[in-house]
Amino acid sequence: xxxxxxxxxxxxxxxxxxxxxxxxxxxxxxxxxxxxxxxxxxxxxxxxxxxxxxxxxxxxxxxxxxxxxxxxxxxxxxxxxxxxxxxxxxxxxxxxxxxxxxxxxxxxxxxxxxxxxxxxxxxxxxxxxxxxxxxxxxxxxxxxxxxxxxxxxxxxxxxxxxxxxxxxxxxxxxxxxxxxxxxxxxxxxxxxxxxxxxxxxxxxxxxxxxxxxxxxxxxxxxxxxxxxxxxxxxxxxxxxxxxxxxxxxxxxxxxxxxxxxxxxxxxxxxxxxxxxxxxxxxxxxxxxxxxxxxxxxxxxxxxxxxxxxxxxxxxxxxxxxxxxxxxxxxxxxxxxxxxxxxxxxxxxxxxxxxxxxxxxxxxxxxxxxxxxxxxxxxxxxxxxxxxxxxxxxxxxxxxxxxxxxxxxxxxxxxxxxx
Amino acid sequence: xxxxxxxxxxxxxxxxxxxxxxxxxxxxxxxxxxxxxxxxxxxxxxxxxxxxxxxxxxxxxxxxxxxxxxxxxxxxxxxxxxxxxxxxxxxxxxxxxxxxxxxxxxxxxxxxxxxxxxxxxxxxxxxxxxxxxxxxxxxxxxxxxxxxxxxxxxxxxxxxxxxxxxxxxxxxxxxxxxxxxxxxxxxxxxxxxxxxxxxxxxxxxxxxxxxxxxxxxxxxxxxxxxxxxxxxxxxxxxxxxxxxxxxxxxxxxxxxxxxxxxxxxxxxxxxxxxxxxxxxxxxxxxxxxxxxxxxxxxxxxxxxxxxxxxxxxxxxxxxxxxxxxxxxxxxxxxxxxxxxxxxxxxxxxxxxxxxxxxxxxxxxxxxxxxxxxxxxxxxxxxxxxxxxxxxxxxxxxxxxxxxxxxxxxxxxxxxxxxxxxxxxxxxxxxxxxxxxxxxxxxxxxxxxxxxxxxxxxxxxxxxxxxxxxxxxxxxxxxxxxxxxxxxxxxxxxxxxxxxxxxxxxxxxxxxxxxxxxxxxxxxxxxxxxxxxxxxxxxxxxxxxxxxxxxxxxxxxxxxxxxxxxxxxxxxxxx
Numbered sequence: 001x002x003x004x005x006x007x008x009x010x011x012x013x014x015x016x017x018x019x020x021x022x023x024x025x026x027x028x029x030x031x032x033x034x035x036x037x038x039x040x041x042x043x044x045x046x047x048x049x050x051x052x053x054x055x056x057x058x059x060x061x062x063x064x065x066x067x068x069x070x071x072x073x074x075x076x077x078x079x080x081x082x083x084x085x086x087x088x089x090x091x092x093x094x095x096x097x098x099x100x101x102x103x104x105x106x107x108x109x110x111x112x113x114x115x116x117x118x119x120x121x122x123x124x125x126x127x128x129x130x131x132x133x134x135x136x137x138x139x140x141x142x143x144x145x146x147x148x149x150x151x152x153x154x155x156x157x158x159x160x161x162x163x164x165x166x167x168x169x170x171x172x173x174x175x176x177x178x179x180x181x182x183x184x185x186x187x188x189x190x191x192x193x194x195x196x197x198x199x200x201x202x203x204x205x206x207x208x209x210x211x212x213x214x215x216x217x218x219x220x221x222x223x224x225x226x227x228x229x230x231x232x233x234x235x236x237x238x239x240x241x242x243x244x245x246x247x248x249x250x251x252x253x254x255x256x257x258x259x260x261x262x263x264x265x266x267x268x269x270x271x272x273x274x275x276x277x278x279x280x281x282x283x284x285x286x287x288x289x290x291x292x293x294x295x296x297x298x299x300x301x302x303x304x305x306x307x308x309x310x311x312x313x314x315x316x317x318x319x320x321x322x323x324x325x326x327x328x329x330x331x332x333x334x335x336x337x338x339x340x341x342x343x344x345x346x347x348x349x350x351x352x353x354x355x356x357x358x359x360x361x362x363x364x365x366x367x368x369x370x371x372x373x374x375x376x377x378x379x380x381x382x383x384x385x386x387x388x389x390x391x392x393x394x395x396x397x398x399x400x401x402x403x404x405x406x407x408x409x410x411x412x413x414x415x416x417x418x
Numbered sequence: 419x420x421x422x423x424x425x426x427x428x429x430x431x432x433x434x435x436x437x438x439x440x441x442x443x444x445x446x447x448x449x450x451x452x453x454x455x456x457x458x459x460x461x462x463x464x465x466x467x468x469x470x471x472x473x474x475x476x477x478x479x480x481x482x483x484x485x486x487x488x489x490x491x492x493x494x495x496x497x498x499x500x501x502x503x504x505x506x507x508x509x510x511x512x513x514x515x516x517x518x519x520x521x522x523x524x525x526x527x528x529x530x531x532x533x534x535x536x537x538x539x540x541x542x543x544x545x546x547x548x549x550x551x552x553x554x555x556x557x558x559x560x561x562x563x564x565x566x567x568x569x570x571x572x573x574x575x576x577x578x579x580x581x582x583x584x585x586x587x588x589x590x591x592x593x594x595x596x597x598x599x600x601x602x603x604x605x606x607x608x609x610x611x612x613x614x615x616x617x618x619x620x621x622x623x624x625x626x627x628x629x630x631x632x633x634x635x636x637x638x639x640x641x642x643x644x645x646x647x648x649x650x651x652x653x654x655x656x657x658x659x660x661x662x663x664x665x666x667x668x669x670x671x672x673x674x675x676x677x678x679x680x681x682x683x684x685x686x687x688x689x690x691x692x693x694x695x696x697x698x699x700x701x702x703x704x705x706x707x708x709x710x711x712x713x714x715x716x717x718x719x720x721x722x723x724x725x726x727x728x729x730x731x732x733x734x735x736x737x738x739x740x741x742x743x744x745x746x747x748x749x750x751x752x753x754x755x756x757x758x759x760x761x762x763x764x765x766x767x768x769x770x771x772x773x774x775x776x777x778x779x780x781x782x783x784x785x786x787x788x789x790x791x792x793x794x795x796x797x798x799x800x801x802x803x804x805x806x807x808x809x810x811x812x813x814x815x816x817x818x819x820x821x822x823x824x825x826x827x828x829x830x831x832x833x834x835x836x837x838x839x840x841x842x843x844x845x846x847x848x849x850x851x852x853x854x855x856x857x858x859x860x861x862x863x864x865x866x867x868x869x870x871x872x873x874x875x876x877x878x879x880x881x882x883x884x885x886x887x888x889x890x891x892x893x894x895x896x897x898x899x900x901x902x903x904x905x906x907x908x909x910x911x912x913x914x915x916x917x918x919x920x921x922x923x924x925x926x927x928x929x930x931x932x933x934x935x936x937x938x939x940x941x942x943x944x945x946x947x948x949x950x951x952x953x954x955x956x957x958x959x960x961x962x963x964x965x966x967x968x969x970x971x972x973x974x975x976x977x978x979x980x981x982x983x984x985x986x987x988x989x990x991x992x
Contacts, residue, residue: 197893197981201923216880234881236891236981238920239952241882282882 044362046070046379049410050390051077051106051116057373057398064106064118064136068410069358069365069379071390078118078136078145080104104145106405107133108162108169111359113407114138117169118145119157128174131157133184138407148184152196159208163215163235170199170209170218170235179205181220183235199237208252211235212259212281219243219253219262219281230264232281243283252300255281257308261330263289265299273297276313278330289332293317301354304329305361310382312355312364317341321349324366326382336384338366352378359408365390367402377401477696478511478753484530487557491564495545496579497571502564504612505592506530508604509672511695511753514556515746516937519909519965520670520793521679521687525594526908526965527671527746528552528936529559533566534594534671536906538967539869541566548871549904550969554938567592582610593675600678608674608694640706641766644691649681649703651688652710655736661706661771662726662737664764665713667783668793673744677701680742687711689740691763697755700763706770712740715787722785725778734786739767747784747795748937757799761806768811775807790910853911854990857903857970859889867906869967872984873899883953885918889985892974894926900971901984907936907965914960914992915944915970919983921952926980930973931958936966948983960992 046069054074055062065074080103107119120132130153134145148169149157155175162169169184181199200206204223211218212235219232225242228249233240244250248267255262259281266277272288273296279286289311298316301324305312311329316322324338338352351369358364362382368389369375376399380387391401480503488506492499506512509532517527525535529552533541541562542552551558570591576584589609590601639646655661669676673694680688680703689712692701704710713734719727729737741763743756768775777800784792857868859878863886864870872890876899880888890901917931925948933941944958958970972984 198924198979199922233922234879234920236877236879236922237924238879238889238891238922238983239881239883240922 044360044381046358046363047408047410048113048359049407050365050377050379050404051109051407052367052377052404053106053400053402054391055400058400060398060400062103062400064104064116066138066407066410067377067390069363069406071388074391077116077138078104080120102129104134106403107160109405109407110162110166111164111408113409116405117148117160117162119160120145121156124154129156130154133157133160133169133171138409148186149196152182152184161209161211161218163211164213165215167215168235170211172207172209177201177205178203179207181206181209181218181237183237197236199233200240206231210253210255212255213257214259217259217281219255221251221253230262230279241283243279243281244286246286250277250286252302254302254304254311256304256330257306263302263304263311263329265302271296273299275299276302276311276327276332289330290327290334291332303355303357305357305382306359307361310335310361312357314353314355316351319349322351322353324352324355324364324380326355326364326384336380336382338368338378338380338384338387351375354402354404356404356406357382358406363406365404365406367404369402373398373400375400375402377404477507480512484512484556487560491557491560494561495564495568497564497567498580498582500613501567501582501585501589501609502531502560504609505532505563505567505589506560507612508532508608508695510746510749513746513749513751514554514559515749516553516964516966517670517746518748518792519790520667520742521685523685523908524671524675524679526936528966529562530556531559531563532672533559533563536866537566537592537594538562539866539904539906542871543869544569548900548902548969549869549967550902550934550938550971553936553967553969582613593672595675595678596684597678597682600674600682603678604672604674608672638705639702640770641691641700641702641763644700644702644763647677647681647701647703649688649710650683651680651686652704652708655707655709656732659737661739661767662729662773662779663739664767664773664780665734665738665740665783665786666760666780666794666798667712667740667742668747668795668798669742669744670746670793671744673699673701676742676744677703689742691740692742693744693756693760693763695744695756696753697757697759700759706739706767709735710740711735712742713738713783713787715789717786721788722781723778739771740783743794745794747793749795749797751797752794752799757803758806761803762810764807765810768807775804775811777804780804780807852991853907853913854988855905856885856986856988857905858886858986859884859984860887863887869902869904870984871902871904875899876901876984879920881920884920885986889920889983891981891983893978894974894976894980894982895978896975898973898975900932900973901982903970903972903984903987904967905969905987905989906967907963910962910964912960912962912992913989915958916955916988916990917946917958917970917972918955918986918988919946919948919952920985921949921983922981923949924979924981925949925952926976926982928976929982930976932971932973933959933961934969934971935962936964936968952983955988963989 048069049066050069051066053062054065063076064078066077067074102122105119106116108117116136116138118134118136120134121129124130133148135148136145137143153175155173158172160169160171166186168186171182172179173182180201183197183199185195202222202224207221209218209220216235217232218235221228222231228251230243230250230253231240232243246268250264250266252265253262261278262281263276263278265274267274272292275297276289276299277286278289295318299313301314303312309329310326312324312326314322315325320341325334326336327334348371352366354367355364363379365377365379367375368378376389376391378387378389488499488502492502510530512530514530519526527534528538538552539549542549544565545561547558547562552562567588570588571579574587576588578584586605589605593601593604595601595604677692679685688703688710690704690706690710715734716731717729717734719725719730741760745752764780773779782794855868857870858864859870861870876890876892878888879891927947927949928945929948931944931946935941941961942959970987972982974982
């Protein structure tokens with residue numbers, strides 16, 4: 001794994017699967033910005049707003065911005081407070097990231113679009129960070145993020161997964177151990193209840209929690225039995241059940257919309273590399289979702305569509321960069337790719353990654369990286385027909401845009417105003 | 419002389435009795451009991467006039483804090499405060515009680531308001547209090563009753579809540595009494611009559627008392643002044659057998675509920691007499707020379723200091739007279755009026771039948787039936803009671819040496835002659851029927867005898883090893899917010915308690931289960947390790963529970979940072 005795109009690996013932020021149909025439907029055909037593609041059947045208009053991280057270059061200050069999903073000007077939602085610690089951070093990680101090893105990142109978007117959870121991370125030496133989750137209200141101009149994890153840590157916080165009903169989060173942290181899972185209540189349910197509840201305790205570590213669509217169960221990764229395997233438990237930490245048994249690591253579980261199936265990434269088959277597999281959530285046999293490719297691939301960023309019928313993911317091929325792939329789920333038929341194999345190949349292969357679904361499930365946004373100082377937000381139809389680069393401006397070749405989130409509401413669009 | 423100067427609190431009764439055309443020729447002559455003597459304050463001398471002026475009944479002092487509680491509950495639930503006070507006075511004389519089983523099939527009574535059986539759970543739910551609070555806390559019990567009465571008033575369409583008459587049907591239902599006569603007596607002769615004494619001002623005024631059925635067949639009472647309320651539940655004593663003992667009972671309920679049940683043919687039980695809780699009224703249900711069905715136990719003289727061992731094995735009913743007293747075996751005190759009236763009645767009985775006036779012949783029900791009865795309970799003032807009996811019979815002088823009891827001389831009893839009719843007595847079997855109750859975390863799956871209460875600070879969850887459909891969990895900490903598993907028993911029982919949880923790493927290793935009986939007595943605390951043994955029944959212990967609502971509380975008071983799991987509790991006969 002030489003050129004794994006480490007620029008973003010530094011922050012394993014959940015891909016904010018939009019389990020709920022976001023409910024923002026195009027209001028009419030009188031949208032002022034018609035899509036560029038002129039196909040016989042015009043693609044559905046893209047509604048809502050994209051929220052992502054923007055900076056002039058990998059070493060420049062970054063801010064969280066919003067842009068109409070059909071394109072347009074960037075509007076600043078949040079700029080991190082001036083903090084010397086950001087600048088005085090330790091050397092950037094290998095591969096050269098945009099970030100300074102710290103900063104404010106868009107982590108999870110509430111399905112209503114009313115709030116954005118921000119992960120604030122500060123380097124703390126020896127590879128550790130001190131992190132905080134904050135909520136930024138999106139409705140009001142000039143709102144200040146409010147901390148959700150005050151009193152927790154200092155510790156690293158990673159992979160937050162949100163209860164679809166909005167009651168709580170589950171995340172991964174090194175607060176008391178190598179890595180364990182915690183539950184954070186988002187609404188005070190009695191005042192005196194601890195806002196953070198530890199769910200696991202294994203010195204080998206527990207990782208990557210994913211809450212089921214009904215919010216009742218957590219799928220997660222644990223090395224408690226020797227190597228990384230998939231487990232499920234109740235959302236309060238009860239009745240952990242092991243699902244997989246394979247020598248290769250299993251990771252990154254994602255729930256199907258009906259809660260019956262889990263998609264995950266597994267290294268169980270060396271010929272495949274790290275590929276997508278599926279397994280019944282109640283336990284059973286794991287199966288590869290796709291036919292084997294010509295060469296081993298490295299899959300990540302699994303994201304189930306809002307209606308549960310499609311799965312998008314990033315597929316990295318040796319020497320050929322990465323593409324976003326959309327397949328039917330759970331059948332595994334390829335429906336779209338962000339670029340064909342070989343397209344954009346060269347000395348610096350394109351890295352298409354971080355796919356995120358529009359709330360109506362008709363579009364995806366993703367990040368296209370083309371060098372240390374250039375990455376863009378692209379939008380494409382779920383069937384792959386229309387691909388629009390939303391951030392490629394006329395200026396120089398510097399500009400880093402990444403970690404897209406898709407909100408159902410927009411301050412500017414006539415589709416569904418905030 | 420005839421005892422026709424019975425002074426009742428009810429002018430009506432006084433009048434009725436005063437107008438009796440003739441004395442009962444069968445009635446035994448004896449001293450006046452209800453008036454004109456110094457044996458208590460039941461009757462004042464000034465009330466001895468014919469026609470009976472309204473008589474002050476002995477009313478216990480109502481503590482200020484209780485008064486405030488009645489008023490607060492009355493305001494909150496729009497029920498007249500006077501009505502709450504009156505119901506409480508009639509049911510319990512303003513005492514916190516936990517009734518026990520006295521009559522099979524009758525709901526047991528809980529608290530100062532005398533909530534019966536499932537009423538407690540219903541009222542507690544309406545008032546938003548836990549069953550254990552409604553059982554042990556005066557205000558919670560009053561609020562539960564007020565909430566229940568208010569809801570019943572809605573159901574019954576009580577238009578003007580300040581109009582006592584409008585509450586008649588509500589109170590009839592609240593009484594738990596089945597017979598119309600009993601309901602009417604409860605409402606009109608007891609609750610309404612107590613109103614002027616319990617109510618302080620306001621628009622809620624006493625109404626004219628008009629009892630339903632007047633006492634019938636006065637000629638048949640053995641104890642003049644008693645009201646005849648004949649019961650069909652009696653049989654003949656075995657030939658040649660006369661009353662030789664008096665058995666003292668507590669009704670475990672109100673007066674009207676008691677006599678009306680004992681005169682109901684469906685009850686299959688009876689007693690010779692029932693005395694109300696102030697001692698102002700006595701009902702006779704069975705003639706003394708007949709056998710009432712008031713004690714289920716076969717006689718065993720070893721329980722009674724080897725008295726009358728020749729009766730061993732025969733029905734205790736054969737040779738005893740039973741007196742029921744409105745009240746509860748675990749109430750804190752009995753009114754002087756009740757003790758005085760009962761003493762006078764017993765004196766009368768012993769004189770009529772030549773029964774020795776001592777502790778071997780005037781015996782508690784619980785003494786002869788210790789496996790499932792304790793009445794009249796530990797607070798019955800035995801010494802004073804026996805002294806008063808003797809005082810009545812000896813004109814205030816101490817009893818001469820009790821006549822030497824010929825026992826245990828093996829007097830050749832002509833029995834056993836088989837009972838002419840099968841006697842449907844309470845089951846004398848000390849082994850109660852099997853109990854198996856599961857209290858689930860989901861009340862919609864619970865039967866009427868099971869209930870869970872959790873506060874809003876508990877979170878619901880579900881998982882593959884939960885019991886039925888999900889469970890509740892809550893973070894531990896130094897706070898009182900227990901999940902309450904409650905179960906209702908008709909009858910005291912020794913039961914094994916088991917709990918079910920969904921285990922996990924963050925579960926408390928010392929989840930405190932607090933075991934309470936229906937009297938609110940803390941029986942035990944069991945600390946369970948919920949990190950282990952999830953998805954199965956785990957035994958907590960075996961305890962003696964009482965009739966009524968017993969509770970198992972899962973406390974959250976444990977080292978912080980963990981969670982405790984309230985999934986299901988099961989109680990069953992070992």
